[in-house]
Amino acid sequence: MLRAAPTLGPTITNFVARFFGRPVAPVLMGFDPLLQFVHEDDLASACKLAVDEDFPGVFNITGEGVLPYSTVLAMMGKLPLPIPHFVARSLMRALWATQVFDAPPAFLDFLRFLCVADGDKARRLMGYLPRHDIRATIQDFLGVRGDEIDRMAARREPTIVSSDRS
Numbered sequence: 001m002l003r004a005a006p007t008l009g010p011t012i013t014n015f016v017a018r019f020f021g022r023p024v025a026p027v028l029m030g031f032d033p034l035l036q037f038v039h040e041d042d043l044a045s046a047c048k049l050a051v052d053e054d055f056p057g058v059f060n061i062t063g064e065g066v067l068p069y070s071t072v073l074a075m076m077g078k079l080p081l082p083i084p085h086f087v088a089r090s091l092m093r094a095l096w097a098t099q100v101f102d103a104p105p106a107f108l109d110f111l112r113f114l115c116v117a118d119g120d121k122a123r124r125l126m127g128y129l130p131r132h133d134i135r136a137t138i139q140d141f142l143g144v145r146g147d148e149i150d151r152m153a154a155r156r157e158p159t160i161v162s163s164d165r166s
Contacts (some may be wrong), residue, residue: 001045003061006038008040010140012150015102017102020076020141022078024078026088027081027110028084028111033068036062036065037137037138039136041132042061042130045131046126052064055130062118065082065133069157093105
């Protein structure tokens with residue numbers, strides 16, 4: 001069984017791609033969780049490994065590295081929309097019920113809490129090696145080169161208050 005990190009890439013159409021395809025991104029005030037992605041090509045490679053050989057067990061399929069949500073938004077050139085946590089849940093319920101937003105209210109937990117998986121078992125036992133780190137995955141998703149993404153990030157300073165990670 002393979003458990004993939006949120007998947008991005010140039011051709012994938014999923015909830016994560018639609019979420020990061022918007023110009024504005026909600027930010028829960030006081031929270032800046034670490035995000036982790038896997039490139040669509042790396043996930044396809046992991047699936048091929050799993051089909052070609054029998055690997056019993058559960059494997060996390062991840063890309064290399066993690067970044068704070070604020071950094072991901074800056075790299076993608078997204079406008080952060082700070083929302084107080086106590087308002088966000090009710091707002092998300094209303095947007096979900098009216099089908100204005102395609103994310104269930106539980107998605108707020110992704111924007112609030114750390115959720116990073118350890119992909120070491122897949123690397124050790126399956127021989128899975130991702131070709132894309134988180135930065136390259138974001139670049140490929142956006143269809144930009146490294147120098148372009150650096151310029152995009154430099155134009156936007158993160159406006160998120162970091163949470164205390166102690």
